[in-house]
Amino acid sequence: MELIKSTLIFSSLLLSVFAQKPSVSVEPRTVAVRQDETVSIRCRVTGGAQPVQLEWKRANNQPLADNVKVGPDGSVLTIALARPSNQGQYRCIATNSQGKSTVMATLTVKQPPKVRVTPASQVKVKVGGITSLQCHASGKPRPSITWFKQEAGRELVLVSTTTGTSLTAKVTVSSPQDGGTFVCRAQNKDGTSEEKVELKVEGGAIEPKATVHQTDMTAVEGQTVTMHCQASGSPTPVITWSKLRAPLPWQHKAEGGTLTLSNVGRQDSGQYICNATNSVGFSEAYVQMEVDTRPYATTVPDHVTARRGDSVRVQCIAHGSHPISFHWSRVGGAAMSSGAKVTKEGVLTIGQLKPSDSGTYKCVATNHIGNSETFTTVTVRE
């Protein structure tokens, strides 16, 4: 009895299998490929009355794209060099004498991100203005988007989102420094894409103004002299140094606003010019520098011959920093003649010459740095 029952059940099962619509499955049911990859989806008949005919269609009933091919027995669908438009659902339709059944497969085409920025490539903004930089990003999966500013080789992040299709960066321009290169970057696990926009700041540039710490300087020969110059302005001015009507001393070093002169001599005295230049204009500031030097004295003439009763005149001349005072005396300790007179300018005159006035005379020229000696000989003939 039991046996008959189970045989019946079995044969009706068998019957129902053969007298049924086809059953089908697909492998894989969902598949994700990168753009330009090739993938196949197989449709398999798992039951139903034979013969079963297979065909593939798009779920939206659009015709298959020209890179999508179906194998000879209708079971294998191949998408060669996948492109974004291939993405979607595909139906495998199985038909037999009893009817139809369908099964769906889903294809995702992954895309590396693509970005587009507006405004494109360049935007001009006036000082005091605000601008919105927009970035639109496509890609599958949805990329992360970041706006950043390139500054001194670094990336200064302005805004970012972990996933999205667009991102806006608001930039407030309050000085020319707020301009520069702004970059939008979109990134997903399939790639990275970026676009740049150059923000140019209009107006707001300020003419340079150069100022020196000291307009008058003095130094003693041999010393090192340092001059400082500061410049305001926008863009930041570049400072150069020069000397009025002469080249800069050989032993100089100019570094930004600082000019250093080492081992100065008298010839380094003069007017130094700090020149601050930017795109708007230039500004000059002057430093008058004097190098103090010890006197260097000579006598004119250095030898004089005269007769008794005549008079002689000898001048002591000194180069060096003023004021210079002169002192005449006799070498060997003899007293000056009663007819001798000395002026502030260093002129020695001796009237009513006597033979005893013969000898060597010394002039000492002195300033606040030091002194210098020079000699002249006087010979009185009978």
Ligand SMILES: *[C@@H]1O[C@H](CO)[C@@H](O)[C@H](O)[C@H]1NC(C)=O
């Ligand atoms: C300062 O720089 C400007 C612009 O470069 C130039 O025209 C001017 O002659 C310079 N002045 C001096 C003193 O060098």
